[in-house]
Each structure stands twice: as C-alpha cells, then as structure tokens.
Amino acid sequence: MLQAINLTKKYNDQLALNKLNLTINQGDVFCLLGQNGAGKTTTINLFLGFIAPSTGQALIYGTSVAEDPAVTRKHLAYIPEVVMLYANLTSIENLDFFSRLAGFKYSRKELEKFLTTVGLQQEAFDKRMGGYSKGMRQKVGIAIALAKNADVLLMDEPTSGLDPKATNEFTELVKELGKQGKAIIMATHDIFNAVNVGTRIGIMRRGELVHEMSTENLDANDLQKLYLETI
Amino acid sequence: MIKVIAFNEIRSALRNKTMVLLSIIFWLLIVVATFGGFKNYTLADQNREQAKAMFRKEWVEQKANPHSAAHFGTYLFKPFSLLSLFDTGLNNYTGTSYRVEAHHQAEMNYAAAQDSDTEMRFGELTIASLLQLFLPLLIIFLCFQSVSKERENHTLKLLYAQGLKPSSLLWGKIAGNYLLIGFITIPAFLIMLLAVGLKEPSLLARTLAFSICYLLYFLILISIFVYVSALSKSSKNALLTSLGLWVFFCVMLPKIVTGLANNWYSLPSRGAFNKAIETGTKEGINGDKDRMGRYKDYLSQTLAKYKVDSASQLPINFDGLNMQNGEDYLTKVYLNYAKEVEKKIEQQQFVQQVLAFIDPFLSIQQLSMAYAGTDYEHHINFHQHAQQYRDEFIRKLNFKMAYGDKNYLKYDYQVGPDFFKTMHDFEYQQPQLGWALQKHQYALYALLLWLAVTLSLVPIISKKIAIN
Numbered sequence: 162m163l164q165a166i167n168l169t170k171k172y173n174d175q176l177a178l179n180k181l182n183l184t185i186n187q188g189d190v191f192c193l194l195g196q197n198g199a200g201k202t203t204t205i206n207l208f209l210g211f212i213a214p215s216t217g218q219a220l221i222y223g224t225s226v227a228e229d230p231a232v233t234r235k236h237l238a239y240i241p242e243v244v245m246l247y248a249n250l251t252s253i254e255n256l257d258f259f260s261r262l263a264g265f266k267y268s269r270k271e272l273e274k275f276l277t278t279v280g281l282q283q284e285a286f287d288k289r290m291g292g293y294s295k296g297m298r299q300k301v302g303i304a305i306a307l308a309k310n311a312d313v314l315l316m317d318e319p320t321s322g323l324d325p326k327a328t329n330e331f332t333e334l335v336k337e338l339g340k341q342g343k344a345i346i347m348a349t350h351d352i353f354n355a356v357n358v359g360t361r362i363g364i365m366r367r368g369e370l371v372h373e374m375s376t377e378n379l380d381a382n383d384l385q386k387l388y389l390e391t392i
Numbered sequence: 393m394i395k396v397i398a399f400n401e402i403r404s405a406l407r408n409k410t411m412v413l414l415s416i417i418f419w420l421l422i423v424v425a426t427f428g429g430f431k432n433y434t435l436a437d438q439n440r441e442q443a444k445a446m447f448r449k450e451w452v453e454q455k456a457n458p459h460s461a462a463h464f465g466t467y468l469f470k471p472f473s474l475l476s477l478f479d480t481g482l483n484n485y486t487g488t489s490y491r492v493e494a495h496h497q498a499e500m501n502y503a504a505a506q507d508s509d510t511e512m513r514f515g516e517l518t519i520a521s522l523l524q525l526f527l528p529l530l531i532i533f534l535c536f537q538s539v540s541k542e543r544e545n546h547t548l549k550l551l552y553a554q555g556l557k558p559s560s561l562l563w564g565k566i567a568g569n570y571l572l573i574g575f576i577t578i579p580a581f582l583i584m585l586l587a588v589g590l591k592e593p594s595l596l597a598r599t600l601a602f603s604i605c606y607l608l609y610f611l612i613l614i615s616i617f618v619y620v621s622a623l624s625k626s627s628k629n630a631l632l633t634s635l636g637l638w639v640f641f642c643v644m645l646p647k648i649v650t651g652l653a654n655n656w657y658s659l660p661s662r663g664a665f666n667k668a669i670e671t672g673t674k675e676g677i678n679g680d681k682d683r684m685g686r687y688k689d690y691l692s693q694t695l696a697k698y699k700v701d702s703a704s705q706l707p708i709n710f711d712g713l714n715m716q717n718g719e720d721y722l723t724k725v726y727l728n729y730a731k732e733v734e735k736k737i738e739q740q741q742f743v744q745q746v747l748a749f750i751d752p753f754l755s756i757q758q759l760s761m762a763y764a765g766t767d768y769e770h771h772i773n774f775h776q777h778a779q780q781y782r783d784e785f786i787r788k789l790n791f792k793m794a795y796g797d798k799n800y801l802k803y804d805y806q807v808g809p810d811f812f813k814t815m816h817d818f819e820y821q822q823p824q825l826g827w828a829l830q831k832h833q834y835a836l837y838a839l840l841l842w843l844a845v846t847l848s849l850v851p852i853i854s855k856k857i858a859i860n
Contacts, residue, residue, distance in 0.1 A: 209553055211859045231555065239553035245545045247400070249407040261396045262554040302550075309554065 162186060162236075162344045163208065163313055167217035170203050170368075177203045179368040180217065185346060185361075187312075190339040192355035193348045195365035196392050201348035203368075205315045208346070209239055221313060238311035242318040244302030248291035252276060252301045255290060259305045267308065275304040280330050296327035303334065314338065316347040320354060332358045352388060356381040364391050393556055397564020398571065405534060405572050414530050415576050421526065422580050425517045429477040440469045440488075448817055455808040458792040459715065462494035466785075468778045468818045470500070473765055474591050475598055478584060479520035481766025490778040494786055495718070497669070497726040499662070500775060519584075520760050523577070523606050524753065525642055528613050531573060532634040535617035537627040538565045539857065544627060549859060558854035565618045566611075566850075573610050581606070597825045602763040605836075608843055609756040615846040619853045642753045649747050649754060653740040659733055672725035673718075680721075690717050712793030719786050734772065741768055748838035755842070758835040762828045769831040773823055781818050788815060 163185040170178040178200040185191050193201045206212045207219045210230030219226040221233040246255045256272050267275075276286060279300040290298060299319065306314055316335075320328045328351075335358050339345060349355050355362055356376055362384065364372040371391050405411045447466045454461060468490040476483055487500040539561070542548040551561065581603040588599045617634050624630035660668070675682050681689065691703065694710060703710045748755035761767035792807065829836065 206859075209549070211549065211552065231557065234553060234555045237553070239550060241546055241549055243546050244550075245547060246550075247404065247545075247547065249404055250400075254403075258396065258400050259550065259554050262393055262551065262556050264555070305550070305554075315553075 162222060163346070164220040164223075165204070165207075165217070166220065168204070168207060168214055168219055169216045170200075170207060170212065171215040176368045178207070181370055183363070183370065183373075185344045187342045187344055188339055188360070190335060190345045190347065190358055190360045192359035192362050193346065193365060194350070194352065194355060194362060194388055198367075199365040199392075200368040201365060202317055204365075205239075205317050205346060205348060208233075208237070208313075208315055210234065236311055237313040237315055238306035238309045240299075240302050240306050240314065240316040240319050242321060244295075244298045246290050246298060246301060249289055251287045251289055252281060252293070252297075252304075253286050255301055256304050256308060260308045263309045265308060265310070272308075275308045276301070278307065279304045279334065295322050296324060299323060299327070299331065303331070312343055314343055314345045314347075316345065318348050318350065320349060320351055328354065352385050353381045356384055364388055366392055393560045394564040394567055397556070397561060398568035401538065401565055401568025402572055405569075411534060411572075414533060418522070418526065418530055418576060419580075421517065421522050422519065425519050425522055426477075426583075429480075429518060433472065433474065433477045436488075437472050440472060443467065444469055451815070452809050452812045454812060455806055457806055458789040458796065458811075459494065459712070461807075461812070462786050462789040465491060465493035467491060468781065468820075470771075470774050471820060471822065473595055473822065474588050475595050475602070475764040476766045478518065478602065479760045479764035479766055480516060480518050481520075481761035481764055482768060482771055483766045484516065486768075486771045490775070490782075492778075492782045492785055494715075494789075495722065497722060497779065498782075500771070500778075519580070520764070524609075524756055524760065527573070527577070527610065528638055528642060530576070531569070531610065531613050532617055532631070532638060534569050534572060535565075535614060536621055536631040536634050538569065538618050539622040540624050540627040540630045541621075543858065543860070548857075552859070558857050559850050561857075562618060562622060562850050562854050565621075566615050569614045569618065570611055573614065574607070577606070577610065598763045598765070598828070601825060601829070602760060605756060605759045605763070605839060608839055609752060612752050612839075612842045612846050615849070619846075619849065622853055622857050625858075641751050645747075645751050646754060646757065649744060649751075653743040656743065657736040657739040659736055665729060665733065668729050669722075669725055672729065673722050677725055677728055683718075686717070686721065687714065690714060709794045709796070712790050712795075716787055716790035716794070719783070719790065723783055737768060737772075742834075745832070745834040745838070748835045749841065752839060752842045755835045755838040758832050759839065762832040762835070763825070765822050765828070767828075767832070769828070770822065774820060777820050778818070785815065 163183070165181045165183040168178060168181040168183075169176070181200075181204060183191075193204065195201055203212070207214055208221065208226060210219075210226045210233060213227050221236050224233050226233045247258070250258065253269070253272050253276070256275060257267065260267055260272075273283075273286060277283070281297060281300045281304070285293065285297060290301065293301075302319075320331055323331060332354060335345060335347070339358075339360065347355075347359070356379055359376050362372075362374050362376055362379070363370050364387070372387065444467075451461075451466055454464070456464065470483075470488040470490075472488070490500055491498040537544075539548075542551065542561075552558070584603065585596065585599050588595050616637070620633050620637070621627070621630040624633060673683065676686065680686065691710070691714075694706065694713065695701065695703070698706055698708075700706055744754055744758060748758060758767065762769065792811065793805075796805070796807065
C-alpha cells in the first residue's frame, strides 16, 4: 500500500532523508524511532505530499504522491503532533467540518458515534474546543481520521504530551485499527509504546533508516539498548 | 469544498466578538452619517427652494429699467439630489450657487468649505468616506488572519490532508469573507435604493451603479487581504502589511496624486484669472482692438446699417446694443481664458483616472462621486448651463433696452412684470448615468481590471502558501 523507493529529501546541502526504501502493507503498524531531525517527520510529510522529494518516490497504492497528491490524499488520514482544530467550534462541528472537506456528510448520530468510539465523553460534544485538554483534542483528531475512512494513517508523535491513561487508550485504538487492516506509520519517541503498539519498528539516524525489525519476540529493553547504540 | 470553507469562515467570524462589535460600529456610523447628511440635505434643499422662489418673485414683480434689472441680476442654484448625500464629493468646495449679473461672468460660489474650517479639514463623515476608508479597515480585521491563522494553528496541514486544494482554500476564504461584508453592507445599499426610489426614482440607475461599484471594490480588497494573509509568515505580519497597504493606497497615494496633478498642471489663482479677463476686455485679445476701438467700429457699422450719420438719429437705443456687444466680447474673453483653466483641470482629472490603474481607491473615489453627481464633470456641466443661461438672460435685457419701445431714450424708461414674466426661469437637468459612465470610463476600466487581476491571482498565490 505504502512504498518509498530511494526517497530522498535535501534542503540545500542538508540531507533530511537519504534513500529511504520501505514497504508497508495492510495491518502493519510501523513505528519510526529516532532523535529529532532524524527524518521521521520528513518521511511523513513526503507521504502527505506537503513537501516534494529531491529524488526517489513515495507511492500510495502505486500512485506517486508528488504527481497526484489529490488522489493519494484520498487514501490517507493524518494525525498531527498538535491537534489544535478550531477553538471556537465544538468537537461535533470540527468533526463535521473536516469530514465534509473529505467529502463525507454524516448525520449527528454518526458524528457522535465516531466521538464515542475514540472515547470522548458525551458532555464534551457540544462544548467549544478552546477548553479541551490535549488528550481530548487528540481524540477528536483521531475521530476525524476515522471518519475519513482512510486505509492509511500517518501519525506524527501522536502520544507526546498525553497522560499515561490517554496514551493507553490511544494505543488500544491504534492496535484495533491495525487489526482492521489499516496501514499505519507512527513517528514516536516512546520506545515501550512502540514495542507495544507496533508490528514493525524502524530506527532512523541523520536521514537514514538504520535498523528495521519486527516486534515479534522483541523485548523493549533490548530495543532501548539498540536505540541508544544507534544514535 | 469552497462552500464548506466559506461557511466555516462565516461561522467563525460570527462567533468572534470583535467582528460583531466592529459591524455594529459600522452600522452606527452609517446611521449617524445618514442622519447628519439627511438633516443637511433637507435644510439646504429648503433654503435653496425658498431662495429660488424669493429671487423669482422679486424678479417678476419688479418695475425697473432693463439694464438696472440686469445689474440687480439673480442667483442660480445647483440642484441638490439625494445621491449627493451619499457622496458630497466636490460640492463642499465648488459651491452651489451662481450669480447672474451684467458685465460680470461669475464662478460658482458660497462653498461650504469657506465658512466651516475644522470639519472640512478633518473630513466630513459621509457614507462614501465610510465605505471607502472605514470599511477597508473592517475588511482587514476580517481577513488578516484568514490563512495565516490556519498555519499557526496547524490546521492547514489537516485541511490539505483531508483533500482540500490550496486554490479552494483561497476561494473559500474570499467567498466567506465577501458574504460577510455583503451581510453588513447590502442592507445599507438596499436602504439607499429604497430612499432614492421613493424620493427621486430617476436616480435609481445611478444608485444601483454606485452600489455595484462599491461591491466590486470590496471584492478586490478582500482578495488582496486574503492573499496578504496567505503569503505572510505570521498573522502579525499580515496585519502590519495590510495596514501598511491601507495607509499607502487609501491615505498617502491619493494625497500624492493630488499634489502631483497640481504640480504638473497648476492653475492660475482666481485673482490672476479675473485680472486676465479685465485686461482682455479692456485691451482686446488675439489682436482685437481695445475697448474704444471696438466701440468706434461697432458704431460705424451700426450707422452704416441704418444709413444715418449719428447715434441720435438711430431708430433704436445704441447704448443697449453696445452693451450687448460688450457682453458678447466679455463672453468671448471669458471662454478664452476659462478654456485654458478647464483644459488644465481636465488634465488633472486624467492623471487621477490613469493612476486609478495603480490604486483601486482612486478608482472608487472617482466613480462614487461621478454616480452621486458631485464630481468635477457634473460641476462643469452645471456651470456651462448656468453660464449660457446667464448670457441669454443678459442679452434679452439688453435687447429690450435697444429695441424695447419708443420710450427707450427716456432716462426713466422702465418695464414691469409683463416683460419680466416672459423671461423663463432657469431649469437644469442633471445628465444621465450613461454620460457619467462615459466621462469616467477609465476609472471604471481600472476597477474592472483590478478585479480581474486580483481574482486571477488565486492559482498563483495558492502555489506559494507555505505549510509551516
């Protein structure tokens, strides 16, 4: 579903991403680890088509993102690190607005169902999002991604700043999505969470994917050791 | 998608208290401007009607020597339309009444600016000044963060990820903000149309043109300020840039243009102009003989025509004829010098029209005055009609002296209401809308060009919106 072929991004002389080769299939939850500036966000932005590759290709269902971002964006949903949304709209209104942009018109009931699925409490539905905690905003962000009904989910450090309970809820949700057959890329700093939620792990350093492994029989402590040795 | 964005823009603005407050302030100002304008309008209209009636009554009821009557003269008044309330234009400076008098070609006089100093300097609060200067500020506050805030808020990425095209984002922002400005201003235009429709239906076409031009002007401004927001690094920068543009295009450039036009084509002073006419009539222009020479020629021509030897043998009053001959020469001299001044003013006007292509404010300023009938072209049109009426008026009186009846030689020759009644009153009809359109066609082309250019920039600007 998702493929990177020699994907490279240069900013002037700085290599942000160097010849990334990667294939992600249905049901894969691919967790990208690495320090800030290792190329995680660059990879996600290339798949989203927000930036153009210097060389190489990012493909979604075989279509090049750079060539036809309108088509490739139909297949994917995005959860940014900071889900801000519109502070003077309620969560229902935000969800409705972003769904309409993606071409979906949901009834109030359907919208409520999405919000319930991600674990947002009913009382918050009609409150303006300006007063929401980060965890609550993140949930609405996930609901927007769910409502888009996309096969590919791109997440940029979605758990940073969430409290342990919210992180746990989020992890369960992502696992569930993986089981449903979505392809997921998640950039994260949380090694233990990565082992828990991911099916595969990649460790990046200075724009290169240095290690790639399956999480089957992988111990978080071993991974942490490897990670620290790598960077 | 454009619709979804536009709807969201409107909803967000309505939930923003500042925006609602600004709209209320705008409406209060409109009410104050309309009320003040209407009060002035009714008062001035009343005064004018009274004065007109009084002068006419005095005129027809007098018993006087025709030449004394010519000295007594009368006053002509520029008609006051309801539209001039929306845009007072040059009326405050050009004056609205015209003196008819023997031996003297008058200019328009009694301008409001002559006796109300501070108010005029500060700028009168009219609907036009609100729409031209205040409303752009409202548009800036509405639009400055339209795109930049999406970026600062990180919603821009999410919008694109949901499949929104950058060009649709811009179209949606422009459409949403335009509808909002429409909600605020269209009721004001409808009220104007209604008022004009009830009081002076013949001006409906002008009022409609007036309203449409303003609505086009707002669309140009909204797209410009949305672009500024799209291209600025932050909302703060967008606001500063927008306000800078406002100061430059709406305040500074119009002043500079006026200064330049005045510098390039400077006008003589009223004193110098009057002096030139005085000297011209005394000494003759373009190689004509001086006053005495012209008198002698005219006398011998007239004597030859009636085949007599002296003025006293003439079957007519030569003084009357000669006075008209003098009037004809005065008109010739006056038109000769007035033509030069008018040519310079036309050149100044042309500078303004051409520079409207670089400043839409100049374009709407001219169009607004033109459709309200308060611009220079309408002024000069009225003045020409008044001047022609004056020449005809004086001629009739002089000829009455010359050919009147047998008593013409008597010193106390007088005529009464029977004659004065036959002199028709001055009637002036403002030119039609088409005339005004044609006179200001370049300003209109400039406005339309601005509209076409700004809207066609959407695809170009949309490629330049930074994501981070």
